[in-house]
Amino acid sequence: MGGLPAGKVEPTEHDYAAWERRVDALSMLMGRKGVTVDERRKNIEMLPPEAYDKMSYYERWVVSLAQALIQRGIITTAEIARKMSDVEQRG
Amino acid sequence: MSDRGKYQPLSYFQLMEVTLRELLVEKGVLTEEQVAAEVQAMRDRTPERGARVVAHAWTHPEYKERLLENGTKACEELGLEIPALKLVVVENMPEVHNVIVCTLCSCYPRVLLGIPPDWYKSRSYRSRMVREPRKVLAEFGLEIPEKTTIRVHDSTADMRYMVLPMRPPGTEGWSEERLAALVSRNAMIGVAVAQRPATG
């Protein structure tokens, strides 16, 4: 996106939340197991444009990591669905 | 390791993180301890590490040459743990100012300096820094004179970049520790310069 018109740079920083740091950690660890940053970047690039803008940085990265794990057959979509529902109900 | 303590239901994405982590642990791919250790390792990677490299380069001209030649080897010389980092260090001079950006995503020397700030990953920084660096730097409060050449480095592939800021005047004879305290993360990205010593 270099060179495209854009607004003022807001020098914002936030102290990253625990879940965000864990997304970062999971990505690094899986990277060492062969899930490349290139695959994850490709998945980010494949997000629909509206989604890209609506999602925060780590929201995009957790989705792209999930996609990469599915693409590699490490986890299945069904497993994710089941587990997400379990976690949500667990409270 | 839940975020429940904040009395808010988990968002879809937070749920996703817990889900991925628990599945990977169940499948024996990772352990919770490894995740915790990695989170801590990343927390320990702070810009102070880069500032130490800068201060050492300022006080050791031969080290500086080695740093500019091969950033990775030079950091390793100081005992810094920088797994897989391919570092290029670019030197600010009176007639040249360097600044780093990653237009394609958010490449940054994370294992040396830690997690990059939000603004570095923003659309505006990434689109505008390659095209109108002086204007963006001015928004950061840094005015670069017309006669100074600006080198913008777009971190597009395997290399990662750090700016070696100029040593501020009035710091002759200072210890490396004192010098390092003048070097901010923003100075190593190139949107700031090293602090001058407080006068008086």
Add this chain to the structure above:
Amino acid sequence: MWSSVVEVKYKVGEKVKVMKAYPLGHVRTPFYIRGHVGTIERLCGSFPNPEELAQMRDGLPAQPLYRVRFRQKDVWPDYRGGAADVLEVEIFQHWLEKA
């Protein structure tokens, strides 16, 4: 280091042109630089092709990666900064041709 590597074609200081191509898939050559002419600033080394790595392939043979220096006023028609201002970008050899 890699089991197979493509031969290095360009030398420091040589003028090169970035190909004007728009393939699908993940590419690390920014849109804004395609078609432009610059000079080789240094050879960074050879690395697996990220376009292939993105598709879960091994990206070999490793491709030479260069830092290429462009004059800002050549890249942006409306550039309003110093005439000597430059933009330095890492580009893989398979995206470059002799200028």
